Amino acid sequence: MTKMTGGEAIIESVVANGVDTIFGIPGAQIYPLFDGIYKHKLNLIVPRHEQAAAYMAMGYAKSSGKTGTFAVVPGPGILNTTAALCTAMGNCSPVVGLTGQIPSSFVGKGRGHLHELSDQTGTLKSIIKDAFSIADPQQTEAVVNQAYATVARGRPGPVTLEMCWDIMAAQAEVELPATVVPATDTVDVDPDSLAAATRMIVQARKPMIMCGAGALHAAEEVRALAELLNAPVTAFRSGRGVVSEDHPLGLSAVAARQLWDDCDLLIGIGSRLEMPYMRWGNYMQYESKPSSGPKLIRIDIDPGQMETFIPDLGIIGDAAHVCRQLVDQLQTKVSPDPDRLDDIAGAKAVAWQALxxxxxxxxxxxxxxxxxxxxxxxxxxxxxxxxxxxxxxxxxxxxxxxxxxxxxxxxxxxxxxxxxxxxxxxxxxxxxxxxxxxxxxxxxxxxxxxxxxxxxxxxxxxxxxxxxxxxxxxxxxxxxxxxxxxxxxxxxxxxxxxxxxxxxxxxxxxxxxxxxxxxxxxxxxxxxxxxxxxxxxxxxxxxxxxxxx
The missing domain is CATH 3.40.50.970 (Thiamin diphosphate (ThDP)-binding fold, Pyr/PP domains)
Incomplete structure (x- = not known):
């Protein structure tokens, strides 16, 4: 046990989760937090606006795959970051926002303390993946670990973590945290779904693969599946580059549109599939499932995605893991059409010229x-x-x-x-x-x-x-x-x-x-x-x- 402030305890646990860089602006309620940053000699980037702190953490996370961390004061400070937080939610970036709270005896009283919000965690929960609060310094390690696990588990997204002003400043006996080994986000893939997907893929003549943010870590596995099938691979925004667009199978959205009408199976990997079913369809009318087009297989770590847009077959699981299993099952069962490479090259040429x-x-x-x-x-x-x-x-x-x-x-x-x-x-x-x-x-x-x-x-x-x-x-x-x-x-x-x-x-x-x-x-x-x-x-x-x- 070591005596330290609540703010220092947060930083000790943040460091144990592998953080070496924080984007943040200090203020009254979070001085102990920044004192912990100083003592740990963390790389601190101080922007000129709180919103930028969260955007920087998002850019750090999105480009590296690591969790980004920022720190700002509560109330207007954390509210200034909400544009970035909802953006991080939209583009699946693992971001943790550290903030303060009014003194514990004032919470819920509506007295009008500095930076008071009627329900800070509730407000933030309506925007992001989750919002955590530490009421007891002894809980710090467990809650911080939970926050960092939550941002990376399933569909990545942002969370916030708060501690009251007085608790953050007070000294307490706290156990030094152990270094956290990130847990592997494993989901057992339903073998029946894999078998059904294998049958659908074997029967397809002109499959296409569409990637989103959920496939960014699975480039090798997606490319192996695409090359096995001679299937073109495309993306709209977040999934771009999973298969290089100068690879014979990699192509832009416009080129993919040239092949869409002949496609008989779409495999969506970690993607909301906005491009074919919203941008190429009716952007103003919600559909719960495709009303036309090819058969649809969706691969996603988030079970909720299978409800917001219902595929013919959904596979819940990590993109890399599922693609690897599909390649193993399909290895001796498919005979890809060699002429598809010419079709894809032609579509790419037509699209590039049109652009x-x-x-x-x-x-x-x-x-x-x-x-x-x-x-x-x-x-x-x-x-x-x-x-x-x-x-x-x-x-x-x-x-x-x-x-x-x-x-x-x-x-x-x-x-x-x-x-x-x-x-x-x-x-x-x-x-x-x-x-x-x-x-x-x-x-x-x-x-x-x-x-x-x-x-x-x-x-x-x-x-x-x-x-x-x-x-x-x-x-x-x-x-x-x-x-x-x-x-x-x-x-x-x-x-x-x-x-x-x-x-x-x-x-x-x-x-x-x-x-x-x-x-x-x-x-x-x-x-x-x-x-x-x-x-x-x-x-x-x-x-x-x-x-x-």
Whole structure:
């Protein structure tokens, strides 16, 4: 037993769970927590906004597969992080948020203590996977371990952990925690489901595989299954790169649409299957199961997914484990069609040619892909460039290197998330591409990047507008632009005032050498792309296509 504060006890248990980096901003209720961070000499990244702390933890987690951790004060502090928390819930990122609480004698009294919420854990539980509270320092190790197990178990997602102000500050005799060995998330796969899936796959002539975030750790197993079947593999956002898009079987969403009408079996692996059943169907009308299309097998660790969208056959289990068993069972039972490679190559060529009309985004993305190393990270935004990446404008070669916001579509997430990606992957190139509107949500984090030398290259496409909103108002509301046109700063001067390097370009050819230089510098850099309002071609006909090209 060792005497320490509740805040120190939390940090002792956090460290025992393998954490070495925390993103956070100190405040009155959590001073003991930060004292524990100081004593442990943890890598502390201090952003300029609490929301950014959670985004950085999310980028750290999503890009590495490890749990990201942030710490902020309760009440308005933790509420400031909720946009990032719901985004982490949407893109399946394991994130733990550490926070405080009002003094224990005030909880539930409604007295109006500093940062008081009527039900902090209840509010957070409505957004995230779970919210924990430690009432007794002796419970610290058990509750912290439970929190870190919860974020990684099943479908990964964020949780929060709170302790009251007085308990966190008080000294108590606490047993030092033991190092935690992460538990393997094993689920016994139903043998009957495997047998039924094997029969369905054997009977299929033109199967297709679609991956989501639940397949990111299973790239080798998914590729083995795909190569056994000569099945094309695609993804919309989170699952991109599970099979490289320059592999003969890897293809973009637009290319997959060319093959969809002939597909007789879809195997969804760790995916909500938004693309074929929502984006390619009726985005405004919920269906509990497919009303048309191929037979559907879903493989997912989350049993609830089989209820929200009902497949012909559901297999509950870890993607890598299930794919490995399917390969073993199918090894001597399938004879894949060799002509499918030609069909896939043809679909990829048609799609790539069709996408060339989306300009100037495609020209800029082509330059970025040429310069960005294969293992480099690309973090898009809700922008014209970002939407173009959804449809394959930037091929993705490795899992986790395309870090998207998932179904939340959170404007402003990109730049602070990219900083977390770079902290988790200091030796890899990280490029964040934002519109001027989304970038300004987190512009203050340029100071964080400079202070901690986080070498993200940030490209800001300055079209003086919320570009997608402006286009929607132009096309659907008679050009009645309301709130969509923006006045923007001199981004180069602004970057330099923060201590970052600033550059300005007007063409893809100008971007190429400057981007290469910035990646080589490995310092905080901002590149402004000058663009006129309404200049970009719309990518939306490819996101919501009506048929093959």
């Amino acid at each position: 060339q009309k989306v300009q100037p985004q495609m020209a800029y993305l082509d330059v970025i892909r040429q310069v960005l190393p294969r293992d480099g990270f690309y973090v898009p935004e809700l922008s014209q460039m970002g939407f173009t990446t959804w449809i394959g404008g930037l091929p993705v070669y490795q899992p986790r290197t395309f870090v998207d916001s998932g179904y939340q579509g959170t404007l402003g997430y990109g730049f602070p998330t990219a900083l977390g990606v770079k902290v988790a992957n200091p030796d890899k190139a990280v490029v964040s591409v934002c519109g001027d509107g989304g970038f300004m949500f987190g512009v203050q984090e340029l100071m964080t990047a400079v202070e901690f030398n986080i070498g993200v290259v940030t490209i800001v496409v300055n079209n003086h507008s919320y570009g997608n909103v402006r286009r929607d108002q132009e096309m659907g509301y008679g050009g009645r632009f309301c709130g969509s046109e923006l006045r923007t700063p001199d981004f180069v001067k602004m970057a330099e005032s923060f201590g970052a390097r600033g550059y300005r370009v007007g063409t893809p050819a100008e971007l190429k050498p400057i981007l290469a230089k910035c990646i080589e510098l490995d310092q905080p850099c901002l590149i402004e792309i000058q663009s006129e309002r309404g200049q970009e071609s719309s990518p939306w006909e490819f996101i919501h296509p009506q048929g093959t090209l």
